[in-house]
Amino acid sequence: MGECLAVLFSLSALPACEQPETRTLAGELDYVLENKGVFDRKREERIDELRRTLHVTGLSPRQEYEINARLCDEFWKYKLDSAIRYAERNLAIARQLHDTPETYTSGLRLAQLYSFSGKSVEAKRILDTTRRKTLPTPLLPLYYETYNRLFGHYAAISYQKKYDRQAALYGDSLMMVLDPASYAYRSNRAGRLIGQGRLDEAQSLLTELLGEIETNTPHYAEITYAFGSLFQKRHDDRLALKYYRLSAIADIRNATKENASLQALARMSYAAGDLSDAFKYAQAAIDDALFSNVQFRTAQMAEFYSIINASYQAKEARSKSTLQHYMLLISLLSVVLALLFAYLYKQLRKLSRTKEELSQANLRLTQLNDELNDKNAQLSDSNDLKEQYIARFFDLCSLYIDKMDSYRKTLNRLAQNRQFDELFKRLKSTSMMENELDELYKNFDAIFLNLYPTFVADFNSLLIPEERIALRPGDLLNKELRIYALLRMGITDSAKIASFLRCSLSTVYNYRTKMRNKAALSREKFEKMVSEIGNTPVKEPQ
Known part of the structure; x- marks a missing residue:
């Protein structure tokens, strides 16, 4: 297709490749029209991701403005x-920050959005309060474009x-005020050249632009x-249709609802019958225009849509009349089909029995x-438990060894200093064991x-x-929850549970009896x- 596209710029080679490509x-x-919802969802996903960033705590007004x-x-x-809602919010933020350039920028962007949605009075009000002489030079293109x-x-x-x-x-x-080297200047110039009938110059400039942009981007849609x-x-309808379709x-792939190419295709198709x-x-x-609330596109399509709709309905009426004639023929064929039905019915009964057997096997x-998936899930769960507990076990063992060594050194120092009373006091005290037990239970609970x-x-x-x-x-x-936590881990021996929890x-x-009674x-089943618990969601008993 790339070679054909290059040849198309030379008008002498058009017949060689145009029809198959068209x-x-x-x-x-047709494919992207049928699947436009897929492309819309991709755009919605990008939007949802941006929206989530607005809920980050500690967001400054400047950061909110950028989002x-x-x-x-x-x-x-x-x-x-x-778009208008976020533009209005940004205008308020810019004013709050006393940021004059951003206030101008937000106001002009909002005026453009008002213009697209048919709120011409609101857009004009913003522009009337924007003084041309006070605008920073970089904002002049946006001002005139608005x-x-x-x-x-x-x-x-x-x-x-x-x-x-x-x-x-x-x-x-x-x-x-546009930079002559910018895309905006050159694309606008191409449009003006087309309007002036200077088509060769326009084609040369558009060919240059098309070579600089990526396929299926918004700029690509504009240039095509x-x-x-x-x-x-x-008056070359074949090439016109080609580029309108590309656009x-x-x-559609960019989920751009404000577009003109579908309108152009509708008009050309209608003219071609x-x-x-x-x-x-x-x-x-018109669905796109109504979805996005682009009023001027809706106005452009309203009258033409009614003409197309009336013509289409007339064509459907003619098709319906033809269909009625075919229905008569179909009725005659139905008699023949009825004779075949008895034979097919017998065959279908045999097939039904076979399907039933296959269904039972399936x-x-x-x-x-x-069952195999359940076993695999249980095995995976068990492996996860083992890996995590082994890692935590080594950490705790290392910690306890350090503590025991520190305790040994303390006792040794007391013995060397002949502080026997303090030594005997330390040896008789159970506070260390109690503290370690508390620490053990906290670690167990956390793990x-x-x-x-x-x-x-x-x-x-x-x-x-x-x-x-x-x-x-x-x-x-x-303590009650720890007992059942150990049961969940597969420790069902009450003696082992009692030993771990230091109880009888x-x-x-x-x-266990008290919990079962509750x-x-x-x-x-309790x-x-x-x-x-943890394998499948536990539902509260009714």
């Missing part, structure tokens, strides 16, 4: 109402051509649309796969809840509401449900 582009355009500006850019030519768009959009909405002349005057001013306009001026594809394509493109164009296979963060909530959901455990401030687990075996039995489900 058919391919038509299919691509709002990016959100405004994303919503521009997509959802004007949202005026140019305002009068151009108002001319489309009001159907008054006199405003087109005012738009053209501001377009002249815009060209005077300009090419479409140029070839339409040359429309790029707009292709009502199906004309209706399809017109419907897509069901069994699905059950086996589910366990790191592995099963919802354990307490899930455990409480298995108890009747009035018997649910309420932990003291600062506690992660209490009867205490463990009493706690359960909101049967005592037999500990089984506890052992499954």
